[in-house]
Amino acid sequence: xxxxxxxxxxxxxxxxxxxxxxxxxxxxxxxxxxxxxxxxxxxxxxxxxxxxxxxxxxxxxxxxxxxxxxxxxxxxxxxxxxxxxxxxxxxxxxxxxxxxxxxxxxxxxxxxxxxxxxxxxxxxxxxxxxxxxxxxxxxxxxxxxxxxxxxxxxxxxxxxxxxxxxxxxxxxxxxxxxxxxxxxxxxxxxxxxxxxxxxxxxxxxxxxxxxxxxxxxxxxxxxxxxxxxxxxxxxxxxxxxxxxxxxxxxxxxxxxxxxxxxxxxxxxxxxxxxxxxxxxxxxxxxxxxxxxxxxxxxxxxxxxxxxxxxxxxxxxxxxxxxxxxxxxxxxxxxxxxx
Numbered sequence: 017x018x019x020x021x022x023x024x025x026x027x028x029x030x031x032x033x034x035x036x037x038x039x040x041x042x043x044x045x046x047x048x049x050x051x052x053x054x055x056x057x058x059x060x061x062x063x064x065x066x067x068x069x070x071x072x073x074x075x076x077x078x079x080x081x082x083x084x085x086x087x088x089x090x091x092x093x094x095x096x097x098x099x100x101x102x103x104x105x106x107x108x109x110x111x112x113x114x115x116x117x118x119x120x121x122x123x124x125x126x127x128x129x130x131x132x133x134x135x136x137x138x139x140x141x142x143x144x145x146x147x148x149x150x151x152x153x154x155x156x157x158x159x160x161x162x163x164x165x166x167x168x169x170x171x172x173x174x175x176x177x178x179x180x181x182x183x184x185x186x187x188x189x190x191x192x193x194x195x196x197x198x199x200x201x202x203x204x205x206x207x208x209x210x211x212x213x214x215x216x217x218x219x220x221x222x223x224x225x226x227x228x229x230x231x232x233x234x235x236x237x238x239x240x241x242x243x244x245x246x247x248x249x250x251x252x253x254x255x256x257x258x259x260x261x262x263x264x265x266x267x268x269x270x271x272x273x274x275x276x277x278x279x280x281x282x283x284x285x286x287x288x289x290x291x292x293x294x295x296x297x298x299x300x301x302x303x304x305x306x307x308x309x310x311x312x313x314x315x316x317x318x319x320x321x322x323x324x325x326x327x328x329x330x331x332x333x334x335x336x337x338x339x340x341x342x343x344x345x346x347x348x349x350x351x352x353x354x
Contacts, residue, residue: 042223043067049075050083050189052213056196058205059223074199075192081107082188084131085141091182095131100175109171111184111191111298118187118302119163121322126306127277129165131183132157137282139273140183154280161277189215190255190301197297209249217253217297227351230254232291234329234336244329244338245291248351253297257304258289258329274308285311286331293325293347312339319343 165176207220234244294300307315319326319341328339
């Protein structure tokens with residue numbers, strides 16, 4: 017028995033020696049997904065090319081669930097199903113439940129049934145439209161808009177009618193970040209930063225022991241972007257919603273891509289950007305979408321009610337004004353040691 021124990025100790029020491037001799041280095045893997053970019057920053061002694069292959073395969077499977085731009089994806093098959101009652105996968109059910117929860121808390125300002133209106137304004141997979149949708153068209157489309165038109169039990173989704181269509185673009189990127197983080201952690205990557213189109217989540221720290229630092233973008237006078245605020249992510253996620261990059265123009269009027277589900281029109285207020293910090297990126301993404309649709313006047317009260325970490329950028333005359341929730345201030349001050 018003692019010989020077996022010594023043999024086991026020898027094996028463990030050998031493995032530790034091999035591990036110590038493996039050179040861990042900073043690795044950045046980049047690619048495209050969900051109509052945007054992705055960037056994974058981590059530390060590894062392994063093959064970068066192999067890691068990219070694994071990430072690309074994972075994201076391809078994710079897209080095949082939530083992308084409305086893929087005709088064979090699960091969400092597309094739900095939307096095109098001739099029956100109002102549809103079976104869903106565990107992954108879809110998970111995001112449906114989270115979406116409905118945030119819809120209720122935001123009083124409908126976050127709503128995944130906005131697909132027909134998103135398409136009508138030219139922001140969906142149907143592509144650009146030549147003219148602004150009329151009030152009559154919007155009134156007709158709104159008959160099938162409303163998160164309360166969705167019910168589910170077990171893994172069955174019940175739509176009020178087959179005309180109720182889903183668009184999860186306001187939460188899917190954030191959820192993709194969360195799922196990719198989970199996938200990478202299972203592979204043994206403990207210190208990492210995942211970014212999909214500006215939706216970001218961190219795990220662990222850098223090799224020097226410091227936290228991951230991320231800049232919150234803000235629009236410039238020419239509708240470009242600049243860094244408005246730098247935050248440290250302590251195992252946290254950051255998502256931003258803004259109208260200064262994705263918009264359409266009909267005549268002399270510019271319309272941002274954030275749809276107000278209650279009016280059926282692009283949100284119209286002075287808020288130009290909303291950034292949300294949260295433990296999970298899906299939550300941050302959905303809340304940023306909801307609060308951007310709502311605007312800072314109503315959104316700040318709601319952020320304080322639910323203890324959300326929110327950073328509003330609001331157009332005031334020719335300048336940008338920053339408004340923050342109490343929880344955001346507390347988080348930032350804690351990082352500063354105040």
